[in-house]
Amino acid sequence: MTLGAYLRSLRQAKGMTLRAVEKESGVSNAYLSQLENGKLKNPSPPILHKLSQVYSASYQVLMEKAGYLMPSASPGDKKAGSSGQRKGHLPTFAVEDLTEEEEEELLRYLAFIRSRRE
Amino acid sequence: MTLGAYLRSLRQAKGMTLRAVEKESGVSNAYLSQLENGKLKNPSPPILHKLSQVYSASYQVLMEKAGYLMPSASPGDKKAGSSGQRKGHLPTFAVEDLTEEEEEELLRYLAFIRSRRE
DNA sequence: AAATAATGCTTGGTGAATCAAGCGTTGGTG
DNA sequence: CACCAACGCTTGATTCACCAAGCATTATTT
Numbered sequence: 001m002t003l004g005a006y007l008r009s010l011r012q013a014k015g016m017t018l019r020a021v022e023k024e025s026g027v028s029n030a031y032l033s034q035l036e037n038g039k040l041k042n043p044s045p046p047i048l049h050k051l052s053q054v055y056s057a058s059y060q061v062l063m064e065k066a067g068y069l070m071p072s073a074s075p076g077d078k079k080a081g082s083s084g085q086r087k088g089h090l091p092t093f094a095v096e097d098l099t100e101e102e103e104e105e106l107l108r109y110l111a112f113i114r115s116r117r118e
Numbered sequence: 119m120t121l122g123a124y125l126r127s128l129r130q131a132k133g134m135t136l137r138a139v140e141k142e143s144g145v146s147n148a149y150l151s152q153l154e155n156g157k158l159k160n161p162s163p164p165i166l167h168k169l170s171q172v173y174s175a176s177y178q179v180l181m182e183k184a185g186y187l188m189p190s191a192s193p194g195d196k197k198a199g200s201s202g203q204r205k206g207h208l209p210t211f212a213v214e215d216l217t218e219e220e221e222e223e224l225l226r227y228l229a230f231i232r233s234r235r236e
Numbered sequence: 237a238a239a240t241a242a243t244g245c246t247t248g249g250t251g252a253a254t255c256a257a258g259c260g261t262t263g264g265t266g
Numbered sequence: 267c268a269c270c271a272a273c274g275c276t277t278g279a280t281t282c283a284c285c286a287a288g289c290a291t292t293a294t295t296t
Binding site: 135150151154155 | 243246
């Protein structure tokens with residue numbers, strides 16, 4: 001998944017408009033649009049930081065998706081098993097403002113998509 | 119210690135000249151000079167990465183000195199909650215073996231359930 | 237001592253990141 | 267239907283990271 005697509009998902013998950021994000025982050029809606037559409041690929045770390053705050057997302061993950069950091073072998077590092085596909089991928093799911101209700105729903109949905117996988 | 123001063127220390131510790139670093143890193147000696155003298159303060163992460171390799175230094179530390187990363191802060195940080203009843207809920211979605219594909223799908227689903235909720 | 241080379245530095249140019257302003261479209265409201 | 271606001275997007279303009287070329291000074295050579 002590209003950085004732009006990821007940013008768009010985050011914004012839509014928050015139900016925010018480009019101009020709303022502009023107002024809260026200080027990043028122009030013009031630039032946000034170009035970013036989300038992949039017309040620009042290298043936002044500066046300060047921009048990513050502002051967006052991570054507005055989206056309640058992980059700055060580290062945004063930095064990784066922008067290609068500025070390696071997929072983070074952080075302190076909680078565990079030896080990657082031989083199991084294959086699943087990547088360690090941080091404490092996971094970079095959205096940090098989930099309600100309990102939402103988390104439960106997501107868990108159920110995750111179970112669903114995993115069960116549907118053969 | 120400023121980033122420029124730090125870079126100069128690293129180079130001198132290696133006993134290298136600006137042009138030697140240019141040759142090994144691909145970063146122009148002109149730019150290196152400006153960096154070390156503090157005439158420029160925001161080198162891009164890719165530049166810092168190249169320099170960290172030539173100097174056998176830590177990329178993370180360079181990123182910190184450039185102000186792009188908090189001094190080794192792991193995701194246990196405090197954060198000011200925005201509005202609404204979303205609680206910090208720190209561990210957030212403690213499933214640690216998500217594939218990238220799964221995370222994307224969950225994000226899309228989260229956007230969906232949040233948009234359905236008015 | 238003249239010539240050559242090496243070092244750190246300055247300067248103009250280029251391209252990309254970022255923004256202010258405006259466009260066309262869509263949706264609501266009287 | 268007409269109007270108005272809000273949406274996403276495009277388009278110049280500006281700013282700044284980064285480089286190529288050259289300058290000034292200091293070794294190093296012959």
